[in-house]
Amino acid sequence: MMNLYKIVFFSCLFIISSAINNQRDFRVSTHLSGSIFENYYCGDIDGFPHFKLNYHSHCFYGANRTMDREFWNDGTSPSTFFYLYNYLDMLNLEIPQHFQEDILKLTQDWNLKRMRDILLWDKLKLDDPYGVGIDDRLWYAISFIQIQNIIDRQNKTTQNFFDLANEIFDWVGKAFENNVCGGGVFWDCDKNYKNAITNHLFIDLGTYLFEYTSDIKYIQKVRKIADWEIGVSEMLDKKDNLFIDGIYNSKNCSNKTYDKWTYNQGVYMKGYLALSDFYNDPKYKEVVFKSVETITQNKNQFHHNRLQFIPYLSDQHFVILKEYENRDQGETRATFKGIYMRYLGSVYLYSLKDSSQESQQIKQYIEKYVTDNFNYVFPLADKKDSYPFLWNHQTPKLFQTFTAGTTTTVLDLFTLYDFIVAVNKNQQKNNIQQQ
Numbered sequence: 001m002m003n004l005y006k007i008v009f010f011s012c013l014f015i016i017s018s019a020i021n022n023q024r025d026f027r028v029s030t031h032l033s034g035s036i037f038e039n040y041y042c043g044d045i046d047g048f049p050h051f052k053l054n055y056h057s058h059c060f061y062g063a064n065r066t067m068d069r070e071f072w073n074d075g076t077s078p079s080t081f082f083y084l085y086n087y088l089d090m091l092n093l094e095i096p097q098h099f100q101e102d103i104l105k106l107t108q109d110w111n112l113k114r115m116r117d118i119l120l121w122d123k124l125k126l127d128d129p130y131g132v133g134i135d136d137r138l139w140y141a142i143s144f145i146q147i148q149n150i151i152d153r154q155n156k157t158t159q160n161f162f163d164l165a166n167e168i169f170d171w172v173g174k175a176f177e178n179n180v181c182g183g184g185v186f187w188d189c190d191k192n193y194k195n196a197i198t199n200h201l202f203i204d205l206g207t208y209l210f211e212y213t214s215d216i217k218y219i220q221k222v223r224k225i226a227d228w229e230i231g232v233s234e235m236l237d238k239k240d241n242l243f244i245d246g247i248y249n250s251k252n253c254s255n256k257t258y259d260k261w262t263y264n265q266g267v268y269m270k271g272y273l274a275l276s277d278f279y280n281d282p283k284y285k286e287v288v289f290k291s292v293e294t295i296t297q298n299k300n301q302f303h304h305n306r307l308q309f310i311p312y313l314s315d316q317h318f319v320i321l322k323e324y325e326n327r328d329q330g331e332t333r334a335t336f337k338g339i340y341m342r343y344l345g346s347v348y349l350y351s352l353k354d355s356s357q358e359s360q361q362i363k364q365y366i367e368k369y370v371t372d373n374f375n376y377v378f379p380l381a382d383k384k385d386s387y388p389f390l391w392n393h394q395t396p397k398l399f400q401t402f403t404a405g406t407t408t409t410v411l412d413l414f415t416l417y418d419f420i421v422a423v424n425k426n427q428q429k430n431n432i433q434q435q
């Protein structure tokens, strides 16, 4: 059930890329993907996919038999592989056999009936392994619609992932969206905080569902949430076009959390670009473009919050894997920048089909930024055990943990880098052919 828009877009890419006929550009990312499956993927736990947290830990249970997992991360990590799959597919490259098998292995494990019972239940206890987060459920829903798109392209009849993604979207809208603080959806079942990530994810899911069904009810909802995000919520800082974390439902909604996490600057972008196209209104696209400029040109002015890719003032290098605070080295945040890379990829795709000068400038920014990050990370990576460091420059490598989160984030970076290289090489080829 692809809509026209998507067919046109995919065919364009197939045409520009038809000259590429080898696998070379993606060798590093597909290798790393295989290594992640070998070293971190545990199969399912209670019907959900599970990536163990670090190289040396056991699958499923950590010390003291507590559940050793990041529930939300198990929901979004599959997306890393779906992005890689999509880039290969768009470029008409052969999908390596082992990679095909890994994708299959990943999705066959999912028990949708069990997932539905858990994901649509709003009375989860804080101390259980699933938590009360609405954002967590949305990460899963986005993975569902992404895998549905892949399954449809392969003409495979298997589990129906669309229905559950759709059901989660409806449920979040009914149970967690309201006019408190002027609009938006709550972060969790406790309903006292509205944050950027949950609303961004709701936007992203709505955008996917709109693309999948062409039903405008989804894009209307996306617009409503986006207008709130950039309007009365004051979650978008107009000075740099970066999103703060969120708003407490108290003190007239004036109690806010001002951290600007990397992933919050990414997850909304695909949705905002779709809004600008559908409503022919540049204001959404401008937020995206200005934000990408802030980040890639390092124009962020927050001395207390260095935010992006320079972890310490004394370190002039780009480092992709650290959030801004030295003490923040938890696994929870290890994937933030990888998530940012995925959505930066959607802006890059947009710049390939939009020839405006503005888009072409953004395309160059992204290419340089991704290349700089790749060039910094690649030589540092431990190629034997793939690329799994917790990137804390203050401790010797010996004490650093090899984690699934940092490894998938590096895969997100390498994947986008490989795609950029392939696209440019192909454009060069086309130029030569035209001469």
Ligand SMILES: *[C@@H]1O[C@H](CO)[C@@H](O)[C@H](O)[C@H]1NC(C)=O
Binding pocket: 063, 064
């Ligand atoms: C292990 O579990 C017991 C019982 O719940 C608890 O008292 C103890 O603090 C736990 N130990 C660790 C290291 O988490």
Ligand SMILES: *[C@@H]1O[C@H](CO)[C@@H](O)[C@H](O)[C@H]1NC(C)=O
Binding pocket: 153, 154, 155
């Ligand atoms: C999927 O099925 C359609 C309709 O039967 C067919 O045109 C298309 O070539 C198939 N695609 C693949 C990848 O098999």
Ligand SMILES: *[C@@H]1O[C@H](CO)[C@@H](O)[C@H](O)[C@H]1NC(C)=O
Binding pocket: 251, 252
């Ligand atoms: C909330 O806003 C109202 C109306 O502007 C004001 O009267 C009230 O003092 C505010 N309350 C707080 C806690 O700021």
Ligand SMILES: *[C@@H]1O[C@H](CO)[C@@H](O)[C@H](O)[C@H]1NC(C)=O
Binding pocket: 248, 250, 251, 255, 256
């Ligand atoms: C904001 O709300 C949080 C959560 O309720 C609370 O811990 C914090 O003290 C509040 N901050 C202010 C300035 O009121």
